[in-house]
Amino acid sequence: MFEWRNIYKGMMIGASDVVPGVSGGTIALLVGIYERLIEAINGVLTKEWKKHVTFLIPVGLGVGIAILSLSHLLSWLLEVFPQPTFFFFLGLIFAIIPTLLVEADYKKTFGARQYVLLLIATIAVAATGLVGDEQGVVMTNLALSDYLFLFFAGWLASSAMILPGISGSMVLLLLGAYVTVIEAIKSLNFSIILVVGLGVAIGLLLTSKLIRYLFSHYRASTYAIVTGFVVGSIFVVYPGWPADVLLMTISVLAFICGFAAAYLLGKVERE
DSSP states (O other), X not given: OOOGGGHHHHHHHHHHHTSTTOOHHHHHHHTTOHHHHHHHHHTTTSTTHHHHHHHHXXXXXXXXXXXHHHHHHHHHHHHHSHHHHHHHXXXXXXXXXXXXXXXXXXXXXXXHHHHHHHHHHHHHHHHGGGSOOOOOOOOOSOXXXXXXXXXXXXXXXXXXXXXXXXXXXXXXXXXTOHHHHHHHHHHTOHHHHXXXXXXXXXXXXXXXXXHHHHHHHOHHHHHHHHHHHHHHHHHHHOOOOOSSHHHHHHHHHHHHHHHHHHHHHHHHHHO
């Protein structure tokens, strides 16, 4: 049976994947399907593929609906109200950190090694925020080499996309492919969408195998790294403190809404 209630979870993941700095993996953790998502992606090519496909189709459908329907809205919000929008996502990120630590049972499982890994992961992700935010230009009249570039950009983005704290959109931004991909989604340029989508699919399949292995054999250390990735993303997403009082008030309210939404979602999933 298809688990259609996972469509809304996929929509949340898809919405976050449109925003540079916000990780779909973080949202998957928030809605309580991260480890199962990794297992399902990893199991698509096994004998139990039917079980995994019935889970992945609703999630993937939700991701697709969100990307296609929300790309215009999120682009508008980021252009007109960038600070409140990012403060909303900051609220989500802050709320997931305690949940991650509880899941890892950090008081019992974390030692010096785990805290060092957490710190290194935090610094690694935070450092991406120091890279310039030049988005590049929309690519037109594409040659074969351009399609190959977009394919590997999708591959690298998906590898980041599945890791909490690391944004696939940020990877596209750093590679200079972000505006081209977003414009292709807005205008339904299927040639670019298919090429990037193929790169994303292959990247997800390969990266999921590595993550599943790490969770199986180095659970505490993997949770430490994942937590560090999420903490580091705070420095990437943080848009600066609003100077205007009204904007500051709206941003704080957006942060509270994001935190409350994450808390309520986490509570529902635990129940």
